Amino acid sequence: MSHPLLTWADAALPEMLDDLEHLIRCESPSADLTAVARSADLVSAIGQRRLGFAPERLVIDGVTHLRWRLGSPAPDAPRVLLLAHHDTVWPIGSIETHPYSIQDGVIRGPGCFDMQTGLVMGIHAAATFADGRGGQLSNAAITLLVTGDEEIGSPTSRALIEQEARGCVATLVLEAAGDGPDGRPGALKIGRKGVSNYRVDIIGRAAHAGTEPEKGLNATVELAHQIGVVLGFADPEAGTSVVPTVAHSGTTTNTVPARASFMVDVRAHTVAEQARVDEAFARLTSHTGATVTVSGGVNRPPLETSAAEGVWQRARAVSKDLGLELADAIVVGGASDGNFTAGVGVPTLDGLGAVGGGAHADHEHAYVDEIAPRTALLVALLRDLLAG
Template sequence: MAELLDDVEALVTCESPSEDLEAVAASADVVARVGEKRLGVEPERVGAVDLRWKFGDGPTKVLLLCHHDTVWPLGTLARKPFSVEDGVLRGPGCFDMKAGLVMALHAVAGLEDRSGVTLLVTGDEEIGSLNSRALIEEEARGALAALVFEASADGGALKVERKGVSLYRVRVVGKAAHAGLEPERGINATVELAHQVLVVNGLGDPALGTTVTPTVLSSGTTGNTVPAAGEFSVDVRARTVAEQLRVDAALHALTPVVPGARVEVVGQPNRPPLMAEASAALFERAVAVAASLGLPPLAGVAVGGGSDGNFTAGVGTPTLDGLGAVGGGAHAEHEHVLVDELPSRTALVAALVSDLLA
């Protein structure tokens, strides 16, 4: 327990917001140092922020997948310092997912035979894994299993299904004019955006679990000018590729309502769905392993959030997600980890990897 907590503290106290490359590179140095201490070997550096430990001369059989970047900006640690009190660990990024990364390191360290194991730690998951996606898919192809150390769902449940994620920006181009003197000479981008927001908001399908959510919106320059341009972001979540493609086609087919306005749509599916069949067999094995260790029964749930497990499932690799820390508050002020769950959860992962290798 002491070593687990020391390592989590080392990672949490090195802040690593995804878009700050210097900070994430510094975090990669800390992960490399902690990993070398536990595993006895240095990682391979893949670029400035990604790390890979590959054991054995043959192909990867079991891929352990983690990330060390977080959503928290620099300075968060000053107001949310690392702490362990009354069995609860706190600090920015502790639950998502630095504690899970430490668990992965300790699980691999405890294996008698590591041959066939690859531990991949990336640094851009929270902003869509645009740079690391090809590396993740390359490592996953042909593997028996991908185990993802994202934080657990409520109560420690594993994540057996994830929706696919698509991200878009809908941009409107109009024409500026003085809002008081001659508004009729303008083409109001805000009005066009209002029409488009309502159309986009109606593209979801609750019966199929498809959500299409307009999010950040901006338009115009001054309060007395007809807006010449504006845009809004769209977050799409879908359980199937077919639904992703349906919404993608509908978004790219948007047409303007205000005469003279122009609508431009940029974006595409970012992560394919992690469908239940990709995790079913692995979940059954995990349940059996937990029972053999005398641990409480495992639960599996479907969630809307995406992870790098979507990519591994997308290339056909059986994938089990949510194997990381038990706690709550991912991306929220109350982010925390339940300390007592760390050793047993790490033992579960180590036993599951051994079972898969066997």
């Protein structure tokens, strides 16, 4: 006999798919603030219909975020943060080139996997507590926070996310699941690398490359040296990657370059590794006599596995009660807003949204038959966490 939560989720699936179609068709590229505001209007309307009340609308530097708070207002009440975003990477017009469809159980359309499906699941899971089907919140609380700038690094929402997370029992991140160790989709994420970004600027001295190159100070030569030094900061055994990306140097083919710069992407599993690399960048010195300046630093702390392990074990236990089999959890290189919540010391489990693949790519897709059981899992996990 099917678990009552699975029965409920199966019955709710048509409504979830209807909400999802509307969200996918309402395009929301992060940099288009008008589009993000329009998307927030739609998310607000869907949430009000399902939860029974409108969210707080939080506009920060023009970016629209939404917050629903359910249950006890007592500051000491156990609270879980459901964390989602409604912005996508897809530019306006993508719905024409990548139309919404469901065929053979596969959903396609811009943002279906990252992360409109997870957002819909979060709304419907929270709704079960709003009307009492999921459980009573007289002595507990849930916050559903939906941000509008995750895809560009959460510049306006980071402080809001950290504020909402502090004091919570746990944060459940509705980003999509990943591929498990055996390649099967659907793995929850118990670790994400932290991200640091650096810019190295070099100032040399220009001169004519043909008549008096000796009077110049070649910024390109210094750039080449510094790239070699920076590559040495990586530690493959620790999982720390240091990748020079965008580089610029010089002005014309017959001029000794006076200026150069390059960007570096750093990913690390631990705070200690982030700090080690940050200190190494601070010690960069010139090889040729050119001026070397470093800017940037840590963008997102890592979601270390220690922050996720307890919630992951509870997710495994409640999944067994539902009769579901979860794949082994994974650690991934990409970051999410869960990095911020783990960074302020809150237990965090990620990847509780869509099952599918192709994030940001032409083949982005999500599987219909995974939506109901994963939403039931979300409700069961919320119950468990709030019950202590």
